[in-house]
Amino acid sequence: MIKLTIKDLRLFFKDKRSMLLSFALPIALITLFALAFGGAGQGKKDTKISMQVSDLDQTPSSASAMQVLDSLKNVELLKVPLEKAQENIKKGDQACVLIIHKGFSDSLTAGKELPLELQYDEAQEIQVGLLQQSLIPTIAMLPFNIGNPKAVMRNRFDKMVPGASDTVKQNIQHKSDGLFDAITMGEMQSDGNDNAGAGLFGGDIKMTKLVAAEKDNSLGLVQAVAGTAVMMLLFSVVGIGAGILDEKQEGTLKRLLYTPMNPIKILFGKMISANVISIFQLVVMFLFASLVFGLDIYSHLSGLIITIVATAFACSAFGVFLASFAKSRQQVQGLSTLIILVMSAIGGSMMPIFFMPAFMQKIAVISVNFWSIQSFYDIFWRNLPITSGTFLSRILVLLLIGTILNSLAVVLFRKNILKLS
Amino acid sequence: MIAIKDLKKSYNSHEALKGISFNIKEGEFYGLLGPNGAGKTTTISIMSSILTPDSGEVLINGNNIYTHPNESKRIIGVVPQEIALYNELTAEENLWFWGGLYDVPKTELKKRIDEVLTLFGLSERRKDKVSTYSGGMKRRINIAAALLHQPRIVFMDEPTVGIDPQSRNLIFEVIEKLHSNGMTIVYTTHYMEEAERFCDRIGIIDNGQIIAEGTLDELRKSSSAKETIVITFNNLNDDKVQKIQSFWKDCNHTDDKIYFYTSDLKTELSKIISQCSDAGADIHNIEIKKVNLETVFLSLTGKQLRD
Ligand SMILES: Nc1ncnc2c1ncn2[C@@H]1O[C@H](COP(=O)(O)OP(=O)(O)OP(=O)(O)O)[C@@H](O)[C@H]1O
Numbered sequence: 001m002i003k004l005t006i007k008d009l010r011l012f013f014k015d016k017r018s019m020l021l022s023f024a025l026p027i028a029l030i031t032l033f034a035l036a037f038g039g040a041g042q043g044k045k046d047t048k049i050s051m052q053v054s055d056l057d058q059t060p061s062s063a064s065a066m067q068v069l070d071s072l073k074n075v076e077l078l079k080v081p082l083e084k085a086q087e088n089i090k091k092g093d094q095a096c097v098l099i100i101h102k103g104f105s106d107s108l109t110a111g112k113e114l115p116l117e118l119q120y121d122e123a124q125e126i127q128v129g130l131l132q133q134s135l136i137p138t139i140a141m142l143p144f145n146i147g148n149p150k151a152v153m154r155n156r157f158d159k160m161v162p163g164a165s166d167t168v169k170q171n172i173q174h175k176s177d178g179l180f181d182a183i184t185m186g187e188m189q190s191d192g193n194d195n196a197g198a199g200l201f202g203g204d205i206k207m208t209k210l211v212a213a214e215k216d217n218s219l220g221l222v223q224a225v226a227g228t229a230v231m232m233l234l235f236s237v238v239g240i241g242a243g244i245l246d247e248k249q250e251g252t253l254k255r256l257l258y259t260p261m262n263p264i265k266i267l268f269g270k271m272i273s274a275n276v277i278s279i280f281q282l283v284v285m286f287l288f289a290s291l292v293f294g295l296d297i298y299s300h301l302s303g304l305i306i307t308i309v310a311t312a313f314a315c316s317a318f319g320v321f322l323a324s325f326a327k328s329r330q331q332v333q334g335l336s337t338l339i340i341l342v343m344s345a346i347g348g349s350m351m352p353i354f355f356m357p358a359f360m361q362k363i364a365v366i367s368v369n370f371w372s373i374q375s376f377y378d379i380f381w382r383n384l385p386i387t388s389g390t391f392l393s394r395i396l397v398l399l400l401i402g403t404i405l406n407s408l409a410v411v412l413f414r415k416n417i418l419k420l421s
Numbered sequence: 422m423i424a425i426k427d428l429k430k431s432y433n434s435h436e437a438l439k440g441i442s443f444n445i446k447e448g449e450f451y452g453l454l455g456p457n458g459a460g461k462t463t464t465i466s467i468m469s470s471i472l473t474p475d476s477g478e479v480l481i482n483g484n485n486i487y488t489h490p491n492e493s494k495r496i497i498g499v500v501p502q503e504i505a506l507y508n509e510l511t512a513e514e515n516l517w518f519w520g521g522l523y524d525v526p527k528t529e530l531k532k533r534i535d536e537v538l539t540l541f542g543l544s545e546r547r548k549d550k551v552s553t554y555s556g557g558m559k560r561r562i563n564i565a566a567a568l569l570h571q572p573r574i575v576f577m578d579e580p581t582v583g584i585d586p587q588s589r590n591l592i593f594e595v596i597e598k599l600h601s602n603g604m605t606i607v608y609t610t611h612y613m614e615e616a617e618r619f620c621d622r623i624g625i626i627d628n629g630q631i632i633a634e635g636t637l638d639e640l641r642k643s644s645s646a647k648e649t650i651v652i653t654f655n656n657l658n659d660d661k662v663q664k665i666q667s668f669w670k671d672c673n674h675t676d677d678k679i680y681f682y683t684s685d686l687k688t689e690l691s692k693i694i695s696q697c698s699d700a701g702a703d704i705h706n707i708e709i710k711k712v713n714l715e716t717v718f719l720s721l722t723g724k725q726l727r728d
């Protein structure tokens with residue numbers, strides 16, 4: 001029995017492919033997820049959420065407010081002119097913009113409510129939510145840190161007890177002024193938590209949806225369907241592509257060459273069948289999502305069809321391309337498992353990309369998944385019309401990926417597969 | 422009809438064909454007989470224009486097959502050495518597919534499929550997946566798939582390797598029928614019985630070269646091929662072999678056997694036997710081989726066709 005075990009272990013360690021799958025792949029994925037969730041190395045440094053800021057006030061106070069925001073550990077501040085910032089959001093490049101309206105400085109000195117507004121893309125509400133968590137306490141504390149805390153207190157108290165007599169007011173004002181003087185003079189220590197006052201005073205930011213999200217379809221559902229569909233499609237399409245290599249191994253490819261048919265048709269045949277099967281597969285998945293989870297596909301039918309066709313085209317090209325340079329089905333499968341899992345992880349199939357740190361979001365564009373999933377977001381969540389430039393440019397990228405990979409496949413097929421010697 | 426001129430082909434540094442030439446007349450049954458690795462499949466692949474030779478050319482009806490690949494492909498049927506069928510499709514589906522690639526019209530193809538299935542005795546199993554077939558049945562369908570477009574020329578690359586005698590006989594009968602209908606056939610094999618049975622002319626190929634060519638009679642009469650007396654000895658040793666070789670130069674020695682070649686069996690058999698006992702060799706068995714392709718091959722190369 002021990003002999004049998006030893007034999008199995010020996011075979012296992014000799015098989016490079018299974019070694020790769022058992023060790024290298026999980027390690028690569030763990031690394032990737034760790035990076036994506038921001039747990040790696042430099043800790044939270046990498047997990048910055050980017051936020052655009054447009055300063056319409058243009059005063060020293062607004063500048064110092066921006067400085068305070070910039071010092072936040074997990075927010076990466078981008079100073080962008082308002083128009084440009086709004087455009088970025090509409091394009092889906094950025095989640096939100098914080099607008100410092102005119103009169104910020106005056107309100108700060110007068111201790112009045114600050115004219116701040118956060119315009120955001122509802123589709124990215126998870127990211128915006130994360131941002132709010134760190135933003136609101138800081139903004140709430142702004143008047144105390146860079147403004148006139150005494151004035152703030154007076155105004156607040158006026159609001160709290162509108163009917164109080166002047167003497168009462170003066171009495172309280174005096175006491176609170178004294179309290180702040182004491183803080184400033186260092187007699188009372190802050191407990192180290194800058195945000196201590198936040199709960200008390202509340203952060204007043206006006207929230208405005210710049211891009212409204214589709215109400216019928218939940219973000220999670222769109223993510224689950226689109227993410228999974230694209231990843232699974234990649235796997236199945238690689239299987240179809242590898243059929244060419246099976247034909248080579250089983251001799252039917254050679255037999256096809258005996259016939260008067262142009263050999264490149266063998267590849268075109270595979271491409272077409274891969275496309276048909278891919279489209280069919282995506283249609284089934286979205287129908288399922290519609291029937292079982294109530295995804296509203298009918299009011300977005302044209303966009304959905306366009307995206308399905310473009311996704312099928314790009315994905316099947318990927319499958320055929322992989323098959324055209326590998327030597328055997330086994331090789332394709334080893335290689336593709338790695339590539340697909342990595343692409344799916346960085347492209348947002350496994351989790352929404354806005355959960356990932358900025359640099360991960362930047363490299364996401366190298367994956368087919370990213371473009372496809374974002375297109376599905378465009379239709380189901382951002383509710384963009386099919387004529388929208390953002391949506392169309394993503395479709396264009398998918399078609400481009402498909403065209404390039406298909407062309408490469410043709411070249412490689414001629415070079416590798418048809419060569420029988 | 423087919424002219425093959427000085428084909429050379431190397432795989433990497435290995436020279437698989439070292440200059441192969443032969444001609445085949447219309448309606449002829451030409452056999453390429455040679456051992457494993459002789460270059461038979463390489464020759465067939467070049468003749469079916471799926472492999473480019475390093476030099477030399479193949480003319481079919483005077484046309485170079487590389488400048489007119491599709492014209493030649495339409496009149497040629499190729500039976501590959503390996504069974505090349507879609508296992509998950511039924512026999513009939515396979516035939517529809519392969520026949521369809523030659524643009525045989527539908528009604529015509531349907532008729533042809535019925536014909537070949539009857540010819541190969543597989544009509545009853547036509548709806549079964551090829552994966553459920555026995556080796557012999559797969560071989561039969563493998564041949565049938567090459568005949569659907571009624572090619573005038575058929576290349577068969579070892580179409581009967583590794584099958585049962587029953588399937589083999591059936592295939593032989595079909596091949597003979599095709600030949601008698603005037604089909605030009607190029608048949609590779611390493612079974613000399615097959616070459617002897619069918620072939621009008623035979624090219625013996627070894628090590629990438631045609632080492633002899635002609636009809637069976639011509640090959641038999643070729644100079645060095647003689648009748649062979651194979652004597653198996655008990656306890657043969659080098660000393661005894663040397664003694665025997667000193668009185669009979671024209672012989673070959675392998676293990677415990679010595680092959681004596683003679684052109685006059687009747688008078689020389691008794692002489693050989695008595696001289697062997699004079700040499701002290703203990704005779705275990707005597708076998709007489711008339712001249713056949715095996716002995717021709719042996720005399721040409723000094724090795725067996727099969728081992
Ligand atoms: N694709 C290839 N790459 C490298 N060498 C090859 C290739 N195909 C054939 N050869 C070599 O060329 C020589 C001739 O091979 P070929 O297949 O033509 O022989 P064959 O006569 O058909 O043999 P068999 O009876 O075994 O089928 C052999 O030595 C073989 O090893």
Ligand SMILES: [Mg+2]
Pocket residue numbers: 461462463502578579
């Ligand atoms: Mg061969």
